[in-house]
Every structure is written in C-alpha cells, then in structure tokens.
Amino acid sequence: MNSDFTLAIHSLTLLALQPDRMSTSEYIAESAGVHPVRIRKVLSLLKKNGFITSKEGTGGGFIFALELDQVNLWDIYQITSEGALQPKCTESNGQCIVGANMKSVLFTIFMGAEEHLGLYLKDYTIKEVVELVKQKEA
C-alpha cells in the first residue's frame, strides 16, 4: 500500500481544524512532510468524491465540504486504496492444481478480508480522528 490513505486522513484532519479558511497544498504538505504536488494529487481524489472543495487562484486552497462525522476511514480507504490488500500473485503454473487455482482462491479470500476491514474502518470518522489527535496533544 502506498501512503495515499494516510495522507488523505492527515489532510482531512488538518482541514477539519481549519473550518473557516482555505488551506493551501503547501501548508498541508509542510504538516505532513511531503511534496505539495503529492498532496494535490491525493486531494483531487477527495474532491472528486465530494469530501472537500477547492479554489484556484490567490487566496485559494482546500476546505472541508461535509460535516466531520460524515466522512469515515472506510470511505477514504475505498477512494485511495481499494484493492490494496489484494495480493500480487505472479502468473503461476497452470499445469498444477494449486498453481492453476490459488490465484482465484486468494482473490476471494482477500476480497472478504477487505470487506471485513471495512466494518472496522467505518467506525472511525474524521470527527473521531480529530478527537484522538487532540487527546494525544493534551
């Protein structure tokens, strides 16, 4: 898994704490310790899905578009990383009963695993993540 998922969470959490003004990709990038272009790429996904809005030009940036408890980590996972659990099987030997069928068996199992993970991630909304961050700070 690449870090799009965690960068998205990081960005949204930051936006959640700046509800009244737009945050630039440079500002978010500095908080997350990555390059601004990378942030813009991740945030463009979130924008497509309606979690944030953006504005170009002077004074522009990104801002949260929903209530904090309307976005959960499963939503974000699906947008940024769906299928990441799926194992990358190299093409194996079709002559062998295991080689021929393992790929699809694993596919089925990992699909289930991802769904199951979804049940867990749905319980964390950005509101809760913000709370956790504040708790740590205190």
Next chain:
Amino acid sequence: MNSDFTLAIHSLTLLALQPDRMSTSEYIAESAGVHPVRIRKVLSLLKKNGFITSKEGTGGGFIFALELDQVNLWDIYQITSEGALQPKCTESNGQCIVGANMKSVLFTIFMGAEEHLGLYLKDYTIKEVVELVKQKEA
C-alpha cells in the same frame, strides 16, 4: 506488503496435497512461478515456527508437520507479514498539532485494524484453502 504471505499459503497448500513425500523448493517454485531461493526463504520462516519440517540432501525437501486444520491464515500472516498494514508515515512537522500526533493516532488505529483482520483470517485454515482449490478445479 510483499508476497511472502501468499507464497507461504501457496507452499503449504501444495505440501498439504503431498502428505506422504517431501517436496523440493524447485517443485514448489515451479508451481508458484517464482525462484526456488525465494521459496526456501519463506519456508524457513514456516519451519522456524513448526508448521513444516525439512530435510537436506538427496531425497530431501519440505513436508507438512501438523494437521491441515491446525494452521490458519492468521498464523501465517503473523509469521510472514505482521505490521504490513501499518502505514509508513514520513516524519512530519512536530510544530503542527496534526503533524505531531497523527503518526501515533494512525498507529493505534492500524493496530486495531490488524487485530480485526486477524479475526477474519483465523477462520481460514489450510484445510479450507485446500477445499477451495479443489472446488475451483472441479
């Protein structure tokens, strides 16, 4: 995640179908479509944990050491890939409340996610995987 996890499952499934004789790393490698040295590396982990035994020299190889329903996918995951879900956060900005605390918040959340995944994976033993492979074949 690298593919140690799926290679381990593949290997054990193959061994499960050859209960009476030793299988060489070359044989397993051919079924899985990878290099024999890679198989030996993965299997050395499984051996350390008592799931298989091995024998060097002529006629040697690997063989299952337990009953098929005594090994589940969570066992295998822990051996080969524990912590793989854990996000790789780059060092972020400690001046920022989010940058300073996000890493440990995510760590906590992903620890929980992995435990939760464990509950799902525990339900699949090698016995069941073998059954699934046979079903696909039929």
Next chain:
DNA sequence: TTTACTGTAATGAATATTATTACAGTAAGC
C-alpha cells in the same frame, strides 16, 4: 497585469521487492 494558487503530466530519484549467483552444509546411494 501581476501574484498566488490549483491541476496534471512527465521525468528522475529513492526505495522496496524479487531474481540470481555463489557456496557451505547435509544426507543418500553407489
């Protein structure tokens, strides 16, 4: 019309994964 932004493509650097080579150690069978 300049300045400060987003949006996105293209390319290069860094990192992670995998293959390959090499060789020491072990056991079977002649």
Next chain:
DNA sequence: GCTTACTGTAATAATATTCATTACAGTAAA
C-alpha cells in the same frame, strides 16, 4: 570415500513501485 541432490543463507543484480521534482497551463484576486 565420492558423487549427486538437496537445504540454508549471504551477497549482489535486476526490476517494480513509490515519491519528489520540474514544468507549465488554467484560474481568480488585488
């Protein structure tokens, strides 16, 4: 004993993935 067929493991090379960086077009405010 010697050869053959294996495991075990380290070291290095090849490849794939991830990420940073550059470049530049588009937009809006002042």
